[in-house]
Amino acid sequence: MKLLMRSFLLLFALVAFSSCKKDEAAEPTPQTPTTTGLQLIESATDGNYTLELYNSTGLLKVGYNPISFRIKNGSGTAVSNANLSWMPMMTMDMGGSAHQHSCPHSTIGSSSGDATLFEGYAVFNMASSMMGFWELTFTYDIGSGPQEVVMPVTVQASDSEFHKEYTSTIGADSVTYLLAMVEPSNPEGGVNDMIVGLYKRVSDTEFPVVDGYTIRVDPRMPGMGNHGAPGNVDLTQGADGFYHGMVGFSMTGYWKINLMLEDGAGTIIGGQEVTPTNLESSVHFKVSF
Numbered sequence: 463m464k465l466l467m468r469s470f471l472l473l474f475a476l477v478a479f480s481s482c483k484k485d486e487a488a489e490p491t492p493q494t495p496t497t498t499g500l501q502l503i504e505s506a507t508d509g510n511y512t513l514e515l516y517n518s519t520g521l522l523k524v525g526y527n528p529i530s531f532r533i534k535n536g537s538g539t540a541v542s543n544a545n546l547s548w549m550p551m552m553t554m555d556m557g558g559s560a561h562q563h564s565c566p567h568s569t570i571g572s573s574s575g576d577a578t579l580f581e582g583y584a585v586f587n588m589a590s591s592m593m594g595f596w597e598l599t600f601t602y603d604i605g606s607g608p609q610e611v612v613m614p615v616t617v618q619a620s621d622s623e624f625h626k627e628y629t630s631t632i633g634a635d636s637v638t639y640l641l642a643m644v645e646p647s648n649p650e651g652g653v654n655d656m657i658v659g660l661y662k663r664v665s666d667t668e669f670p671v672v673d674g675y676t677i678r679v680d681p682r683m684p685g686m687g688n689h690g691a692p693g694n695v696d697l698t699q700g701a702d703g704f705y706h707g708m709v710g711f712s713m714t715g716y717w718k719i720n721l722m723l724e725d726g727a728g729t730i731i732g733g734q735e736v737t738p739t740n741l742e743s744s745v746h747f748k749v750s751f
């Protein structure tokens with residue numbers, strides 16, 4: 463009886479042990495704590511180092527994309543002493559001949575909270591499609607000279623019938639302007655902070671921030687007689703380079719945020735005023751909530 467009991471216990475222990483081991487093996491590798499709330503978008507390895515891209519959704523889209531970067535060495539340890547730069551590039555098939563262009567993007571700097579996490583943003587101006595693909599070329603220096611790694615990424619479209627967070631326009635000065643809405647990212651009824659990145663195309667690889675303009679804002683509800691809302695404040699440039707102002711939404715639903723670009727001399731060079739006979743500006747964003 464005692465022997466039977468003992469072998470039963472032994473069997474129990476074996477089962478318990480093996481199931482415990484199984485659980486351990488099935489458990490995912492723990493994430494580095496500081497990437498909590500961040501999802502991996504893509505990674506690329508050049509042999510010595512792995513570069514990882516993160517954001518809150520794990521996806522890249524047309525418009526403004528804040529991105530966190532991390533470089534890991536061969537043993538998987540994140541490095542903190544890196545010098546990192548990048549060039550996003552889209553290669554497009556123009557009926558047999560290839561055309562390449564970049565998009566507005568920031569420099570990559572260190573984040574305030576974590577020495578191994580770097581930060582920057584890109585404003586993708588086209589979605590990946592059959593017509594073209596995006597690659598991010600990174601140059602990094604860990605102290606032993608610059609190295610390069612190319613990372614293919616997928617950029618999703620962000621436009622829909624009731625949503626638009628990126629637009630571009632050719633101004634009266636023949637310059638192509640690109641506008642990306644940063645805020646409101648979660649619009650609410652009432653007056654919302656509004657932040658927009660404004661860039662111009664200088665060449666296929668140069669899209670600098672435009673300085674000293676004003677972005678006039680006029681939200682309207684196309685589904686309700688095109689009425690507006692109070693509380694708007696035209697956007698002016700802040701110390702961070704972005705344009706800051708306010709946009710009012712007096713009720714929930716679908717809003718078209720009509721915009722006009724005013725240059726430093728006070729001349730309107732993009733978009734049109736909304737009137738009873740002109741229901742929208744050609745330069746606009748859309749939100750629905």
Ligand SMILES: [Cu+2]
Nearest residue numbers: 552554588594
């Ligand atoms: Cu393109």
